[in-house]
Amino acid sequence: MNAKTILVVDDEPLSVKILCHHLRKEYTVNVASNGEQALQMAGGDTPPDLILLDVMMPGMDGYEVCAALKANPLTDAIPVIFITGLSEGADEQRGLDLGAVDFVVKPFSASRVRARVRNHLELKAYRDHLETVVKERTAELLNKQQQLENINCELEQQHLELEKHRAHLEALVKERTGELLLKQQQLEELNSELEGRVIAEVRKNREKDSLLVYQEKLASIGQLAAGVAHEINNPMSFVTSNLRTLKSYASIETEYRAALEAAVTVYCPSEECARLVGVKEELEIPYILDDTAALITESLEGAERVRKIVLDLKDFARLDGDGIGDTNLNDCVQSAVSIVRNEINTVAELELSLADIPLVLCNALQINQVIANILVNAVNAITPWGKIAVSTECVAEYVQLTFSDSGRGIPADIIGRIFDPFFTTRDVGKGTGLGLSISYDIVKKHGGEITVSSEVGVGTVFVVRLPVAGPLETENISG
Numbered sequence: 446m447n448a449k450t451i452l453v454v455d456d457e458p459l460s461v462k463i464l465c466h467h468l469r470k471e472y473t474v475n476v477a478s479n480g481e482q483a484l485q486m487a488g489g490d491t492p493p494d495l496i497l498l499d500v501m502m503p504g505m506d507g508y509e510v511c512a513a514l515k516a517n518p519l520t521d522a523i524p525v526i527f528i529t530g531l532s533e534g535a536d537e538q539r540g541l542d543l544g545a546v547d548f549v550v551k552p553f554s555a556s557r558v559r560a561r562v563r564n565h566l567e568l569k570a571y572r573d574h575l576e577t578v579v580k581e582r583t584a585e586l587l588n589k590q591q592q593l594e595n596i597n598c599e600l601e602q603q604h605l606e607l608e609k610h611r612a613h614l615e616a617l618v619k620e621r622t623g624e625l626l627l628k629q630q631q632l633e634e635l636n637s638e639l640e641g642r643v644i645a646e647v648r649k650n651r652e653k654d655s656l657l658v659y660q661e662k663l664a665s666i667g668q669l670a671a672g673v674a675h676e677i678n679n680p681m682s683f684v685t686s687n688l689r690t691l692k693s694y695a696s697i698e699t700e701y702r703a704a705l706e707a708a709v710t711v712y713c714p715s716e717e718c719a720r721l722v723g724v725k726e727e728l729e730i731p732y733i734l735d736d737t738a739a740l741i742t743e744s745l746e747g748a749e750r751v752r753k754i755v756l757d758l759k760d761f762a763r764l765d766g767d768g769i770g771d772t773n774l775n776d777c778v779q780s781a782v783s784i785v786r787n788e789i790n791t792v793a794e795l796e797l798s799l800a801d802i803p804l805v806l807c808n809a810l811q812i813n814q815v816i817a818n819i820l821v822n823a824v825n826a827i828t829p830w831g832k833i834a835v836s837t838e839c840v841a842e843y844v845q846l847t848f849s850d851s852g853r854g855i856p857a858d859i860i861g862r863i864f865d866p867f868f869t870t871r872d873v874g875k876g877t878g879l880g881l882s883i884s885y886d887i888v889k890k891h892g893g894e895i896t897v898s899s900e901v902g903v904g905t906v907f908v909v910r911l912p913v914a915g916p917l918e919t920e921n922i923s924g
């Protein structure tokens with residue numbers, strides 16, 4: 446191991462010699478005889494490990510040298526021990542304040558100087574060692590700090606990437622959520638559209654069913670009417686024929702009775718004649734004979750009415766063919782009126798204004814039914830007495846039928862619903878609420894239209910317009 450170097454700074458050769466003598470066994474000793482030289486050697490290539498510095502020197506004194514050493518970063522760590530003849534406490538204090546580590550007062554003992562030098566060299570060695578350790582530790586710590594910073598940096602980088610990833614995922618989730626919401630909305634719209642369609646379809650089917658039932662009913666009523674008409678026609682024809690025969694028999698019998706009475710007057714005794722006249726009067730024979738003729742005439746009229754009703758029924762039911770053909774709507778009005786005539790007569794005076802109109806291609810039975818429905822509704826709206834007017838006219842390529850009544854009218858809040866199936870204001874069991882709905886359907890299927898206007902307390906007007914050319918597709922109206 447290299448010996449430590451001691452720099453002895455003293456202008457007194459004796460002091461220098463003694464010191465050198467005691468220290469050279471253990472240390473390398475260099476000598477400076479003034480302050481300038483000492484500073485130069487201390488700041489040189491091989492700085493000393495310790496300086497023994499004399500205070501009193503010519504030129505720079507020891508304090509100045511010490512101050513200069515401490516001011517220089519190259520030399521400030523070198524321990525300085527003052528060697529002085531001064532023993533004032535103030536001087537010692539000044540030296541220590543300037544950075545000296547110790548004071549040795551002249552005359553000094555060699556062992557004390559050696560002990561002091563050894564101690565301070567050891568202290569310096571410890572200090573140097575500590576500094577090295579501190580430096581190493583500091584370097585280690587710096588290294589660790591650097592590593593931590595690197596890790597931190599990496600973590601931050603990862604965090605940034607995660608953030609980026611998260612933001613991307615969030616955007617994706619948002620986008621998907623938006624898409625899903627849109628899809629859900631579309632599904633909901635589709636759902637409600639389908640629901641609407643199903644409801645409309647169910648409603649249409651219900652209306653169709655009602656119409657079918659109604660038409661079947663009409664058809665069976667028609668067949669029934671035909672059967673009844675046929676059944677009635679036969680007995681009615683022989684009743685009528687018999688009544689006519691009876692009428693001629695009665696007149697023959699009257700003739701014969703007149704001749705008989707004349708003969709009785711001539712050939713019978715007067716008392717017998719008087720008795721016969723009495724019996725005749727008692728039995729009211731003249732009245733009976735007159736009444737018999739009247740009864741036969743009345744019965745013939747009745748039979749004629751029955752024949753007409755049967756004809757009307759057959760006419761209304763249109764049992765010939767499929768019911769579709771060029772039709773005079775005036776005949777339909779007459780036919781429907783004849784069917785509901787009795788009801789009309791109980792509540793209203795009927796006024797018909799039937800113009801000269803072209804034939805209309807239609808299902809006459811169905812149109813008869815429409816007219817009958819509207820007329821029956823008019824009858825139901827009138828109490829106790831009023832007026833029903835029906836007119837026909839040609840408007841462009843349509844034939845228009847107008848039905849007005851002086852009935853109670855239709856309130857504004859329900860007029861929009863009267864064509865709805867099953868809508869009725871009549872008492873339970875009295876009306877089905879299908880009359881106008883079916884009429885509306887029939888007119889629509891004929892390519893026509895039906896409208897209504899009404900004023901409460903004044904009356905109602907229904908207008909039915911049917912195209913002369915008929916509907917575009919006739920299978921819609923076949924019976």
Ligand SMILES: Nc1ncnc2c1ncn2[C@@H]1O[C@H](COP(=O)(O)OP(=O)(O)OP(=O)(O)O)[C@@H](O)[C@H]1O
Pocket residue numbers: 818822823826850852853854855863868869870871875876877878879880881882905
């Ligand atoms: N001329 C009218 N005057 C006043 N209200 C009317 C008239 N015509 C129709 N209505 C109203 O419209 C409703 C529906 O008429 P619709 O003919 O469809 O059924 P309804 O007559 O009640 O029953 P149904 O005809 O099946 O016997 C009637 O209940 C009535 O309230």
Ligand SMILES: [Mg+2]
Pocket residue numbers: 818821822876880881
């Ligand atoms: Mg009705």
